[in-house]
Structure formats: structure tokens, C-alpha cells
Amino acid sequence: MDLSPDQSIYFCMVLTLKVAGIATLVAASMALGLAWFMARGRFPAKGWVDALCALPLVLPPTVIGYCLILLVGRRGALGSWLAEAGITLIFSWQGAVVAATVVIFPLSYRATRAALESVDHTLENAARTLGATEWQVLCRVSLPLAWRGILAGISLAFARGMGEFGATLMIAGNLPGRTQTLALAIYDAFQAGNDEKALALVLLTSALCVALLLLAEGLAARRLAASGA
Amino acid sequence: MDIRIDHTFPRNRGGFRLQVDIGADSRRLAFFGPSGSGKTLTLHALSGLFQPQSGYIRVGDRVLLDSAKGICLPARKRNIGYLFQDYALFPHLTVRQNIAFPFGRPWRAARRRERNTRVEAMLDSFELTAVADSFPSGISGGQKQRVALARALVTRPSLLLLDEPFSALDPLLRIRVREQCGAMLALFPTPAVIITHDPEDVMIFADSVTLYERGRAGETRSLDSLTERDAENSELLRTLVRARSVREFLRRTEAPARSF
Structure with missing residues (x-):
């Protein structure tokens, strides 16, 4: 597949946003579910679950990529099951989503958990005595008071997802026009000695990240003004 | 008891x-x-x-x-109504929304009307109508306590x-x-x-x-x-x-x- 330079940059950008966007959605919802569960449950393995969730933060991305291949690769633990369902994650953009999700999950999880735990428990108890179910306590008290911290975690996770390189390279490969995201394209262009394209991609990536951070900031400020807090 | x-x-x-x-x-x-x-x-x-x-x-x-x-x-x-030591008012809700909290967001119009009547009656008897649209951070300590009391009593608790x-x-x-609080409580038969x-x-x-x-x-x-x-x-x-x-x-x- 031979794409003209403009088209290929456009493709990279859309793919990057798509991969990071889906990965952020998946990671953020899983993080919210787990953080909610962990914030109220008291069980002995809690420390272990926390450590396991933080693992992708400290492991080299290549290790994460390798573990994912062991898990979802053609001969992996879930590979045959996935193949029967008609899902191929190796060398596909869906694989890049899986890699990004695993890498950014800890960022989202830690921010969500900290934000939920920072909510005054007396307020949650007050809601309970006023007849609220646990679900209503979450939706009407905890989330409205914790959303700023959660959003900060989500925007950080999204930015990190856009820059995901190592695990993505191992599981989805670096196929121009199929799985090549901005971060991979920059490396590719630099290796090929195409400095102009590399620079253009670097500027584009930076601009995207700045725009996203400003957006998140602006959103926070507007909601703050609306709530009068 | x-x-x-x-x-x-x-x-x-x-x-x-x-x-x-x-x-x-x-x-x-x-x-x-x-x-x-x-x-x-x-x-x-x-x-x-x-x-x-x-x-x-x-x-x-x-x-x-x-x-x-x-x-x-x-x-x-x-x-059971509970008046917490530091009142535990929801900081993201107005005085009126705090008192209406126990009713949730009813779908049926009749339920909504009932909620509104009861909340307005509470605002009135606790002298909170003037600050009904203020947030808890903007009202005095005495008012905060009246809001907390109104919120605890609006569901007509048994205790x-x-x-x-x-x-x-x-x-x-x-x-x-x-x-003031003693006088307010005297109006309600709640033990x-x-x-x-x-x-x-x-x-x-x-x-x-x-x-x-x-x-x-x-x-x-x-x-x-x-x-x-x-x-x-x-x-x-x-x-x-x-x-x-x-x-x-x-x-x-x-x-x-x-x-x-």
C-alpha cells in the first residue's frame, strides 16, 4: 500500500486518536469499576490487586508486549479462543488498542481510586441515611465530587495512550497504513532519514497533546464556575 | 426503643x-x-x-x-434521620437540592410535584427560602445546621x-x-x-x-x-x-x- 505523504500523516493521526480514544474509554470504565469496588471492599488480597494494577507502570513496555503475545498471540493462552471468535489482535489496530489499554490502565486506575477515596465518607454516609442505594451514592455524591481528579487521570491516560510505542510495536507491529500510529511513524521516518517528515509528525503530535490538555483544563474551569464551588 | x-x-x-x-x-x-x-x-x-x-x-x-x-x-x-456533627451538606448541591436529595429525580410528574411541595414547605418552616439557591459554602453556620435538619426531617423519619x-x-x-434548634424540633413530633x-x-x-x-x-x-x-x-x-x-x-x- 503506497500512500502519498499527506495521506499517510492524516492516516497516522486518525489511527492514533482512534486507538488512544478507544483504549482510554475501555481503561477508564474498567478503572472506575475496580476503584469503586476496591474503595469499599475489605479483603486480604487488596494489596496484591493494587500491586498487580500498578505493574504496567514499572515494567518495560517490551515486557508488557511480550506478555500480551503470550496471552493473545496465535499460540497464546487465549489465542485459539479469539481465533474461533474471528478476532485477530496480532498485527491489527485492535491489537494496538489492547496494548494501549494495558499500558494506560494504571494511570486511570490510580487517579480514579485516589479521587474516590478523597471524597468525605461522611457525605456518602449522609446519602445512605437519606435512602440512597450504593449506585445512587456513586452517581449523585461520589462522582460529582471526584470527577475532576478522575478527568485528570483520564486526560493523562489519553495522552500516554497517544504516545504508546513499545508494547504497540511488539503486538501490532509497524505497518504503514494499517497499524502505524504517530509515535511509530516518527521512529520510522527518523530511521529512514526523512527528517522533514519526522519533524512534521513531532510538531503535529505536540500540537495535539497541547490542544487536549487545554481542552481538559477548560472543561474543568467551566464546570467549576457552573457549580459555584 | x-x-x-x-x-x-x-x-x-x-x-x-x-x-x-x-x-x-x-x-x-x-x-x-x-x-x-x-x-x-x-x-x-x-x-x-x-x-x-x-x-x-x-x-x-x-x-x-x-x-x-x-x-x-x-x-x-x-x-432514620441523621444530623451529622459537621452537617455533611453536599457541597455540589444548592440548599434546595440538598433538602430534595432523598426524593431523587422522580419520573412521574405527580411525584415531582409532591417533592417540590414538601421541599418548599421545609424551606419555609426553617426560614431558608432566601438562601434556597445558595451553595453550602456561602451560608452561615446556623443556616447550615438548619439545612441539615430540614434534609434529615423532610422524609418524615421515625427517629x-x-x-x-x-x-x-x-x-x-x-x-x-x-x-432556635430547640424551637424547630418542637414543631416536629419525631422522637x-x-x-x-x-x-x-x-x-x-x-x-x-x-x-x-x-x-x-x-x-x-x-x-x-x-x-x-x-x-x-x-x-x-x-x-x-x-x-x-x-x-x-x-x-x-x-x-x-x-x-x-
Whole structure:
């Protein structure tokens, strides 16, 4: 597949946003579910679950990529099951989503958990005595008071997802026009000695990240003004 | 009302043991004792926020907890109003929304109308209409307490729990708010339990008192039955009897005191 330079940059950008966007959605919802569960449950393995969730933060991305291949690769633990369902994650953009999700999950999880735990428990108890179910306590008290911290975690996770390189390279490969995201394209262009394209991609990536951070900031400020807090 | 609780915390959490055996038919009961004696924990057990290892709680004709039969109603089903020590107003909701919180967001228009009527009536009787659209951060301490009280009473609970209701106020404000709060409560027939370590609170709000000391709730006495003889036996009772005589003295001398 031979794409003209403009088209290929456009493709990279859309793919990057798509991969990071889906990965952020998946990671953020899983993080919210787990953080909610962990914030109220008291069980002995809690420390272990926390450590396991933080693992992708400290492991080299290549290790994460390798573990994912062991898990979802053609001969992996879930590979045959996935193949029967008609899902191929190796060398596909869906694989890049899986890699990004695993890498950014800890960022989202830690921010969500900290934000939920920072909510005054007396307020949650007050809601309970006023007849609220646990679900209503979450939706009407905890989330409205914790959303700023959660959003900060989500925007950080999204930015990190856009820059995901190592695990993505191992599981989805670096196929121009199929799985090549901005971060991979920059490396590719630099290796090929195409400095102009590399620079253009670097500027584009930076601009995207700045725009996203400003957006998140602006959103926070507007909601703050609306709530009068 | 019957409250029986026996709960021992594990040693790594202080090893505190709470033993309560209260049987009272008082409309205004005070738990009186020093901090850390288990008063708040008893209120939490009453409201369902804390589940003791073993216990039995009956309010009116409803059994809320019976550990022998495996009954333990969750907090949301107990219909008990709780006034928290620092009021626990939702900072992201206005005064009106705070009071309307227990009703949720009803789908049916008739339900919504009923909610609005009841909330507006509460705002009116607690003199909060002027600040109905303010957020809790923008109102005074006395107003905050009235909001918390209105929110706790709007569902017409079968019992109201007041946890050190005046300790968050500065002493000058405390006297006025206490009088106001007493007048407001007198409008509602809801039986109430008040926790305090201030004998004045007991005198103004309660008709009976249960003494708390180091996790043990002693017998419940009606205030009228307290005598000078009791004061000799217990320091807590001595402070109560003394506060009562001060009040009686003030009442007798009130008229001349007002004149200057």
C-alpha cells in the first residue's frame, strides 16, 4: 500500500486518536469499576490487586508486549479462543488498542481510586441515611465530587495512550497504513532519514497533546464556575 | 426503643469494646459522656452505618437489627434521620437540592410535584427560602445546621439522631442556634436521640439521659428523677445536676437580669 505523504500523516493521526480514544474509554470504565469496588471492599488480597494494577507502570513496555503475545498471540493462552471468535489482535489496530489499554490502565486506575477515596465518607454516609442505594451514592455524591481528579487521570491516560510505542510495536507491529500510529511513524521516518517528515509528525503530535490538555483544563474551569464551588 | 449492642474491635484497631443495653420510651433521649466513650458508634449502629458483631435494635414496632435472626436492615431502609456533627451538606448541591436529595429525580410528574411541595414547605418552616439557591459554602453556620435538619426531617423519619449538633459552632453562636434548634424540633413530633458532652444540651433537649463511660452505656434515667444523692455517686451526674440548678437559678432571676 503506497500512500502519498499527506495521506499517510492524516492516516497516522486518525489511527492514533482512534486507538488512544478507544483504549482510554475501555481503561477508564474498567478503572472506575475496580476503584469503586476496591474503595469499599475489605479483603486480604487488596494489596496484591493494587500491586498487580500498578505493574504496567514499572515494567518495560517490551515486557508488557511480550506478555500480551503470550496471552493473545496465535499460540497464546487465549489465542485459539479469539481465533474461533474471528478476532485477530496480532498485527491489527485492535491489537494496538489492547496494548494501549494495558499500558494506560494504571494511570486511570490510580487517579480514579485516589479521587474516590478523597471524597468525605461522611457525605456518602449522609446519602445512605437519606435512602440512597450504593449506585445512587456513586452517581449523585461520589462522582460529582471526584470527577475532576478522575478527568485528570483520564486526560493523562489519553495522552500516554497517544504516545504508546513499545508494547504497540511488539503486538501490532509497524505497518504503514494499517497499524502505524504517530509515535511509530516518527521512529520510522527518523530511521529512514526523512527528517522533514519526522519533524512534521513531532510538531503535529505536540500540537495535539497541547490542544487536549487545554481542552481538559477548560472543561474543568467551566464546570467549576457552573457549580459555584 | 431497645438498643442492645456488643462489639469488640480487633486489637490492631485499638481493642475497643462497646457494650450497650438501653431500653427507653423517652421522646427525647440524650447520650451523655466524654468523647471516645462510644456514643457516635451507637448512633452509627442505630442508623445502619455500622454493623455490630451482635445486637438487637428496635425502634417503635420495627426491628432494625437482630443478629440472632440474621436481620440487619441497610441504612437506606431504616428511615432514620441523621444530623451529622459537621452537617455533611453536599457541597455540589444548592440548599434546595440538598433538602430534595432523598426524593431523587422522580419520573412521574405527580411525584415531582409532591417533592417540590414538601421541599418548599421545609424551606419555609426553617426560614431558608432566601438562601434556597445558595451553595453550602456561602451560608452561615446556623443556616447550615438548619439545612441539615430540614434534609434529615423532610422524609418524615421515625427517629432523628443528632450527633453533637452544636460543637461545630463558636460559643456565642451556640446559645442562639441551640434555642432556635430547640424551637424547630418542637414543631416536629419525631422522637430524637442527641449525643453531647455539654450538660446544657441535655437540659434543653432531653427528658431522659443515658450515661456513657469507656464504651459502656449505663442505665437510662429521666432528668426529673435526678437527685443530689446521684450527684455524689457519679461525676457525670454531678455535672448534670449542677447544670440543672444553674438553669433553675437563672430562671428565678431572669426578670431582674433583663432589666439592665
